[in-house]
Amino acid sequence: MDLTVNSVARTVQSPPLASLLTVLREELDITSPKAGCESGSCGACTVLIDGEPRRSCLTAVCAVDGAEVTTVEGLGTPEDLSRVQQAFIHHYAAQCGFCTDGLVVAATAYVSAGGSADTAAISDALAGHYCRCTGYVKIIEAVAAVARGDEFDIAATASSANNTYVTIAGAGS
Amino acid sequence: MKVVGARLPRYDGVGHVTGRTTYVDDVRMPGMLHAAALRSPHHHARITGLDVSAAEAMTGVHAVITHADVPLLVYGHLSGAGIPGDEPLLAKDHVRYRGQPVALVAADTVEAARAACAAIEVGYEELPALFDVRLAFEDDAPVVNDTFGNWYNQYEGNLDVRQIRKGDTEAAFDAADLVVSGVYRTQSQEQAPLETQVCVAVPEPDGRLTVHTCTQAMYFSLGVVCSHLQMPMSEIKMVGGTVGGGFGGKVDTASDSLTALAAQKSGRPVKWRWTREEEMLASGNRGPWHMEIIDAVSRDGWILGRKMLTIHDAGAYGRFSVYGLTKHSFHHTGAYSIPNLHFDGYVVFTNRIPTTAMRGYGVTGLSTAIELHAERVARELGMDPYEFRLKNANRVNDTSPNRIAYEDPSTVEVLQSLASATGAELSDELRTMTRDQRTGDMLPEHLTAQVGSGGGH
Ligand code: FES
Ligand code: FES
Numbered sequence: 279m280d281l282t283v284n285s286v287a288r289t290v291q292s293p294p295l296a297s298l299l300t301v302l303r304e305e306l307d308i309t310s311p312k313a314g315c316e317s318g319s320c321g322a323c324t325v326l327i328d329g330e331p332r333r334s335c336l337t338a339v340c341a342v343d344g345a346e347v348t349t350v351e352g353l354g355t356p357e358d359l360s361r362v363q364q365a366f367i368h369h370y371a372a373q374c375g376f377c378t379d380g381l382v383v384a385a386t387a388y389v390s391a392g393g394s395a396d397t398a399a400i401s402d403a404l405a406g407h408y409c410r411c412t413g414y415v416k417i418i419e420a421v422a423a424v425a426r427g428d429e430f431d432i433a434a435t436a437s438s439a440n441n442t443y444v445t446i447a448g449a450g451s
Numbered sequence: 452m453k454v455v456g457a458r459l460p461r462y463d464g465v466g467h468v469t470g471r472t473t474y475v476d477d478v479r480m481p482g483m484l485h486a487a488a489l490r491s492p493h494h495h496a497r498i499t500g501l502d503v504s505a506a507e508a509m510t511g512v513h514a515v516i517t518h519a520d521v522p523l524l525v526y527g528h529l530s531g532a533g534i535p536g537d538e539p540l541l542a543k544d545h546v547r548y549r550g551q552p553v554a555l556v557a558a559d560t561v562e563a564a565r566a567a568c569a570a571i572e573v574g575y576e577e578l579p580a581l582f583d584v585r586l587a588f589e590d591d592a593p594v595v596n597d598t599f600g601n602w603y604n605q606y607e608g609n610l611d612v613r614q615i616r617k618g619d620t621e622a623a624f625d626a627a628d629l630v631v632s633g634v635y636r637t638q639s640q641e642q643a644p645l646e647t648q649v650c651v652a653v654p655e656p657d658g659r660l661t662v663h664t665c666t667q668a669m670y671f672s673l674g675v676v677c678s679h680l681q682m683p684m685s686e687i688k689m690v691g692g693t694v695g696g697g698f699g700g701k702v703d704t705a706s707d708s709l710t711a712l713a714a715q716k717s718g719r720p721v722k723w724r725w726t727r728e729e730e731m732l733a734s735g736n737r738g739p740w741h742m743e744i745i746d747a748v749s750r751d752g753w754i755l756g757r758k759m760l761t762i763h764d765a766g767a768y769g770r771f772s773v774y775g776l777t778k779h780s781f782h783h784t785g786a787y788s789i790p791n792l793h794f795d796g797y798v799v800f801t802n803r804i805p806t807t808a809m810r811g812y813g814v815t816g817l818s819t820a821i822e823l824h825a826e827r828v829a830r831e832l833g834m835d836p837y838e839f840r841l842k843n844a845n846r847v848n849d850t851s852p853n854r855i856a857y858e859d860p861s862t863v864e865v866l867q868s869l870a871s872a873t874g875a876e877l878s879d880e881l882r883t884m885t886r887d888q889r890t891g892d893m894l895p896e897h898l899t900a901q902v903g904s905g906g907g908h
Contacts, residue, residue: 309477310470312695314645315727322645350470363468367460375467376645376695382468410645410696432460 279343283308284352294340298332299323301339302349310350310379314408321407324380325349331384333406350379353386362386362421364430369420373411381407385421395425463693474695475649475663480720483651484513486713487564488723489554489571490733491546494802495581495593498544498553500574506556509570511563514717516555516709518543522681525598528703528770531674535605537598538768538805540679540708546575547595547767548802550733557713557721580802584741584762587799595767596800603765603773603798611797613773613780615852618791620747623756623897627747631828635744637816639764640737642809646695647730650706651722652714660711664691667701675704676711687711699808703735703770738772738806739764740779740816744824747791752834754843755897756791759783763813765798766805772798775813781853782814785821786862787840788849790901841866841881848888850901860886 279290283306292301299316302308302325314322316335323335326348354360362385365371372378381404388403400421401414409417423430466472503515518524518541527536542553554571558564579593586592587601595601604611624630651663660682666672666689673689680687694701710723725734740763747756761779765772776796783794809815829839845860863886870877889898 307479308470309473312474312645313476313724314647317727319727320645350468354469356465356469356471359465359468366468367464370461370464372461372464372467374645374694374696375463375472376474378467379470408645410643410698 279339281339281342281344282346284348290339292339295338297335298325298337298339298342298347299334302334302347308349308351312376312379314376319408320377320380321384322377322380324383324407326383326387329387329390331387348383350382353382359432360386361424361430362389364432365420365424365428366417368430368432369416369423371412371417371420377407377409377411381409381417385417385424388421389424393421393425395422397422400425472693474646474693475651475665475691476646476722476724478651478663478722480651480653483720483722484557484559484713484717485561485564486555486557486710486721486723487561487568488552488709488729489556489568489573490729491542491549491551491553491575493546493575493577494549495578495595496546496575497578498542498546498573499576500572501553502572503554505572506554506567506570509558509563509567511559512556512567513559513719514557514713514721515567515571516557516712516716517541517553520712520716521679521708523679526675526678528675529774530678532774534769534773535598537596538770545578545597548804550729550804551767552709552733555709555713555723557717557719582801582803584739584764584799584801587762587801593802595802596769599769599800601800603769603800606773613776613794613796613798615780615783615792615794617852617854618756618901620756620758620791620793623791624747624758626749626897627755628750629748629831630745631748631824631831632743632745633820633824633827635742635816635820635823637740637742637819639739639803639806640809641731641734642696642698642700642736643731644694644696644698644700647725647727648701648705648734649722649724650710651720652707652710653720654714654718659686659688660714661688661690662707662711664689664707665694665697665701666691666704666707667694667697667699671702672704672707676708679708680711680715699810699812700734700736702808703805705734733804735766735770735805735807737809737815738766738775740820742817742820744820746789746824746828748828748832750832752829752832752839752842753895753897754787754789754828756793757784757789758793759795761794761796761817763796763798764801764803764806766803767800768805769798769800770805770807771812772806775808777813779813779817781851782817783821784852785818785825786845786860786865787821787825787843788845788898788901789843790850790898792852794852837866837870837875837877838881841877841884842893846886846889846893849898862886
């Protein structure tokens with residue numbers, strides 16, 4: 279089977295009924311989709327399939343032969359964060375981070391489809407995602423900020439890969 | 452103040468939003484095996500036979516671990532603090548709860564490991580199970596715990612009850628205008644982190660082990676693993692600190708010791724990741740609490756004394772429950788000052804999953820009981836619940852059940868903020884009340900002996 283994963287053509291050897299989650303994590307070593315439940319309940323394994331958010335744990339890889347798959351690694355890098363990624367940092371929408379990759383993917387699909395800053399609409403779009411840490415408020419604020427077109431001044435943050443402390447412009451002194 | 456009030460970015464934020472944070476399940480090792488556990492299907496049974504030979508002979512199986520492979524089988528989570536161990540790492544003669552691990556298999560794939568688990572032959576003779584803490588004290592109750600019986604019996608060496616005695620409770624009840632009692636029972640709760648229990652253990656060429664752990668308590672877990680494996684701490688390296696949610700449930704060392712043993716026995720890196728079902732059905736949860744409160748109350752709204760009986764459902768083994776109950780006993784007056792106390796608490800064992808920490812261990816269910824009871828007393832008195840609470844609220848130099856003088860109690864401010872947030876009307880006197888040490892009307896006779904002494908009676 280052939281997939282395009284994060285814009286790179288990949289040929290997959292796993293059995294056709296292997297889940298896309300297993301293929302991404304175990305065969306292709308793309309570890310951002312998380313196995314939170316492997317039964318379609320938590321949303322942590324969400325990836326984009328031809329631009330649509332889908333649960334990779336419930337998707338047999340043979341069903342996406344020829345498709346374009348995007349994980350959070352394909353949305354932005356520490357040096358070049360997407361607006362949704364910037365917003366999640368700016369609004370503290372990631373705590374333990376285990377749900378975050380799936381949420382960033384789903385939020386990206388929502389805003390690229392022209393989703394509004396309306397809280398109810400955002401909640402609806404992200405309804406299938408569990409987050410045990412944040413209580414969801416900050417996640418919704420982050421997505422609303424992107425939908426509103428807010429600017430995030432996180433130039434310093436963007437250069438700070440690998441667990442070093444950074445300063446956001448305007449932080450108190 | 453560089454940090455308080457400042458807007459500081461999370462140091463791990465960029466990693467979290469770009470998929471770069473390495474959780475334990477993301478650790479990759481060449482030649483890594485995958486583990487699966489055989490768990491008890493019964494709540495309570497005697498093990499009459501255990502045969503792993505068929506499983507060991509299966510293709511792709513590299514190690515099968517049973518109780519016989521564990522250098523120190525029984526070790527307690529509080530053994531380091533002098534509380535005897537009671538829980539075998541793998542079941543030996545009995546299973547005491549459904550989901551208790553009996554064996555661990557490490558194989559080339561998780562499917563092969565599960566198939567091998569299914570090929571293990573275990574003989575069980577089912578025993579009657581105990582689920583209701585109130586029945587644990589009956590003569591004919593099933594005996595759950597080999598070490599302690601049906602309730603923990605080694606407080607201060609040989610007491611079977613955690614007691615607090617403060618002041619003169621009998622005199623307080625004699626002086627009461629009203630006696631109000633209530634029974635409160637909270638249920639168990641799973642911490643439900645998004646990341647299930649998971650471990651990757653790697654045997655190093657020099658004989659040491661590297662353990663990638665999801666623990667919330669690294670050095671504590673290091674001690675537990677070293678004890679079970681009977682290895683010095685210098686030979687086990689724990690790598691952790693990146694946890695996909697814990698909420699107390701990852702204070703227990705749930706997967707590290709067994710994964711380390713499997714790595715040692717197979718000579719290969721091993722990953723053991725629990726399924727969501729295992730996480731929900733077999734990982735330690737917040738235990739249920741049974742709480743009976745009787746208050747001696749005066750007509751004008753003072754709590755003169757309290758008698759309390761608590762029965763904590765520890766599940767099948769002790770883990771941290773003795774600590775949880777002790778903390779519970781220290782807090783059993785909650786945010787209120789009660790000078791005359793008679794508290795008895797028991798840690799009772801049942802055929803349920805062993806319980807453990809979760810956000811405010813020992814105190815969260817207790818707060819529910821105390822606040823419900825406060826509401827009940829206020830209603831019986833026909834008094835505004837805010838007035839009742841504020842009168843009795845902890846003030847500077849009031850003393851806790853274990854006779855610590857409060858230096859910075861926040862009850863008064865919290866209640867005032869709550870009233871203003873919810874639009875409840877407070878009298879001027881209550882609205883302007885402070886946490887300062889009691890004087891005048893706020894220092895009734897029953898509180899004079901304890902205030903400011905720090906030593907109680
Ligand atoms: S792992 Fe796919 S929805 Fe939870
Ligand atoms: S940040 Fe921990 S589950 Fe969402």
